[in-house]
Amino acid sequence: MARIGLLLGAALVLGACSQDPPEPEAVSTEIPEELQRVELPEVAAAEAGIGTPLEERVATIGLLNKRNNETQDLEMRPGEQKRVGDVIISLASCERTAPWEMPQETGAFVQVLVRERGSQNEFNRVFSGWLFKNSPSLNVVEHPIYDVWVKDCAMDFPGEE
Secondary structure (H helix, E strand, O other), X not given: OHHHHHHHHHHHHHHHHOOOOOOOOOOOOOOOXXXXXXXXXXXXXXXXXXXXXXXXXXXXXXXXXOOOOEEEEEEEOOOOEEEEOOEEEEEEEEEXXXXXXXXXXXXXXXXXXXXXXXXXXXXXXXXXXXXXXXXXXXXXXXXXXXXXXXXXXXXXXXXXX
């Protein structure tokens, strides 16, 4: 009989554990007075001369043809496309962190189009996304013949020498 009571008690304890915990209540807070009066700048960063405008940046993209082991460096501006044989590289943007920010990162948003085998002008998009210099395995161009990676993004920041 004691065993049955013990089993019933354990079942009740386990049954109470399966209930979802109550939702925490939202706590209302006030914005400190010194932060309420902060005015946002009226001039955009590009107009104020902070950093390099997108159209003036230059990315260096590496392209490897695995068939013949040829590597090329392509210097491109955002919005530019370059064709090398059967591959077209299109650069939409490139960025790098400011020199005073850690960790240092360099990245570019690229699209890679490869000519379909046996066709004259039919290209298939094999990649579209951000590639990062310091983390090449984060986003990879998966193609049996071509490999594409970011080498640099040339841009300036205020106070940089």
